[in-house]
Amino acid sequence: MSGTTTDRPAAPAGTSVAETFPRTSALRGLLTRPELGSVVGAIAVFVFFACAADGFLRASSLSTVLYASSVIGIMAVPVALLMIGGEFDLSAGVMVTSSALVSSMFSYRMTANVWVGVGVSLLVTLAIGAFNGFMLTRTGLPSFIVTLGTFLMLTGMNLGLTKLIDGTVSTKTIGDMEGFPSAHAVFASTLTIGGVGVKVTILWWLGLVAVASWILLRTRTGNWIFAVGGNKDAARAVGVPVTRTKTGLYMGVALGAWICGQHLLFSFDAVQSGEGVGNELIYIIAAVIGGCLITGGHGSAIGSAVGALLFGMTSKGIVFAEWNPDWFKFFLGAMLLLATLLNTWVRRRAEATK
C-alpha cells in the first residue's frame, strides 16, 4: 500500500482514493512534484557534509558553495526548460565561452565602451540559440545531432577566431576599459550581506528560477512548453506554435549562456578560448537530478536549482571534507543514478494509486 493512505481509514471498495479524500490527492500532488527526489537528496547531502566536513557550515563556506552552484544553476534553468520542451542542447557549455569571447574581443578591437561589447554579445549569442532552434525545426534532425554540430563548430571557432584576432589563445585584458566597473558590478560583483561576501550570480540565479517558474506555471507559454515536450504532434493539432516555442527555448539557453559568459569575462578580465567543453553535461545533469525527464514533458525550474545546488555542495563538500578529489566523478554519477531512480520510483508509486 502506498504510504500516503496508511494514516486514514480504508477507502470504500469501488471508489478511488482521490475522490473520497481530497487531502490524499494534495499529498500525492506533493509526491508527484518533479523536484521531490532531488530535495530529499539535497537535504541528505547537506546533512552528510555538515557532519563529515569541517567548516562546511561556516557562512563563508556556504557562500562559496552557493556561488559554485549559481554558475551552474544559471544555465541549468533554461536547460531544464528546454528539456521539459523535449529537446536538449550540447552546445550550452562552449556557448558560454563564445559569449564571453565575443564581448571581450569586440570591445577591445573596437576600443568601445565594454557595454557595447556586452550588447553585441547578447545579439550574437541569441543568434546562436536561434540558429539551433531554426536548424532543429526546419531540418527535423534530432536535437542531439543539431547541437552536437553547433558544439563542435563553436569549439573550433572559439579557438580559431581568438587566435586569428588576438594572436594568442586567450583574449587581451579589458580591465582598464570604459564601462568595466559598472559591468563588473552587474555581472561579477560581490555583495556583503551580514559580513559575508555573496556573489551577484546568486541573485541572477534566483531571479531566473523565479521567472522560469512563473512562465512554466502561470503563463500560456508554460503550457505550450509542457505540451510540445509531452507530445509534439498533439500539441500542434490543438494549435500550439511548436516551432516558435522550441526556438524560444533555445534562445532561452542562449540568454543563460550570455549571463554566464559575461560573468566569466567580468570576473576574470580575460577569457581562455579553450574553456567550457564538458560543462553542457553538467547543466544537463543538474536538470535531470532536479527531476526533468530526458524524454520531455515533465520537470521544473526549482528542480534544476536543487540539482545545481547538489552539484555545488558535492564538488566543494569533497574539498571541505578533505577527500581525494579523484572520487568526485564517481560520487556525482552515483548521485545522478540515485536521484533519477528515486524520481522514477516516486512517480510510479503516485501513478499507481490513481
Place this chain on the structure above:
Amino acid sequence: MARFPTWVVIALTGALSLSLAGCSSTGGKRAEDARKAAAAQGRVAVNTPRWTFAMITHSGDGDTFWDIVQSGAKQAAVKDNINFLYSHDAQAQQQAQLVDAAVDKKVDGIIVTLAKPEALKAAVARAERAGIPVITVNSGSAQSKAYGALTHIGQDESVAGEAVGQELTDRGRKKVLCVLHEQGNVGHEQRCAGVAKTFSGTVENLYVNGTNMPDVQAAIGARLQADRSVDAVVTLGAPYADTAVKAKADAGSRAEVDTFDLNAKVAAELKDGTLGFAVDQQPYLQGYQAVDLLWLYKYNGDVLGGGRPVLTGPQIVTKDQAATLEEYTKRGTR
C-alpha cells in the same frame, strides 16, 4: 537474488588460486610496496604544529606530470608534519572556486598554479586578505609577485623553449616540428615560441588532439610523410615522445625525437638512443619545494629567491644521465 551456478564459483576459485600461484617474482605491486617501505614514511622530522596546506592545480584528471608534483609535495609534507590537501580542475573558474574553498577552510598555506592567471587573481587576493600565505608553482612566474604570492617555483616556459632551440642548433638540425597537444594552453605556445627564438633553422607548429593518442600518432606520421625535410620532432609532454617515435617509424622518417618532461619510458628511450634529449622541469622539486618553502615561511619567516621566481628548470637530460634517472622515473619522483 539468484544463487551463483556452481560452475561460476568453481571458475572464480580457480582463477583466484591461479593468480595467487602465478605471482611474478619481479616488479609489480609487491616491488613497489617494498620500495615505499624503504623510503622514510610515517616519521615526522620536525616538531612544529600540524599545519594544513592546500595545493590547487590546473591539472586535468589523471595527469602523470601532476602525480610527480604531488608525490614531491606529499613527501615534504610528511617530513614537515603538514596535513597536505590536493585538488585540481582544468577549468579556470572551478580552480578559482577550489582556492576559495581552501580559504574558507582557513588552511595555513596555499600552493596554486597560475596557468590561467587572470582567473585566479581574485581568489589569490582573497587568500592574502585572509592572511594565508600563497606560493605559486609551475606556471605564472610573470604574475606571481603582482598577485601577492610569496614566491614562484617553476620553470620559465620561454626560457625552457629557448634552451631546446639552442640545443637543436648545437645538434645541427635544420627543420623542427613542434607538437602542441593542448590547444589553448599559454605555456605550450610559449615553449614553441621559445624554440623558434633560439633555433637557427625553421620551426613549424603542429596542433594535435592530446586526449586521443592514435590521432596524435597519425597526425605526426602524416606530417613527417608529407615533409621529408623535417629532421627533428619536439613533443611538449613525455607521453607524446613515444608516440612521436612510433609515428616516425610509420613514416620511415629519420628525424630525431626530443621532448619536454620525463617519465620512465622517456628515460629508457634516452638510454638506448631512441630519443635525442629531454628537458626536465623537475616536477618533484616543484611540489617538494612549495611545501617546504611554505613551512619555512610559517616557521622561520624565510623566503627563497629574493622575490624572483625560483627556477626548477630547464635541465637538459641526454643519454649520459639516463641510466641514473631511470631508477627515479620508475619510482615516480622524476
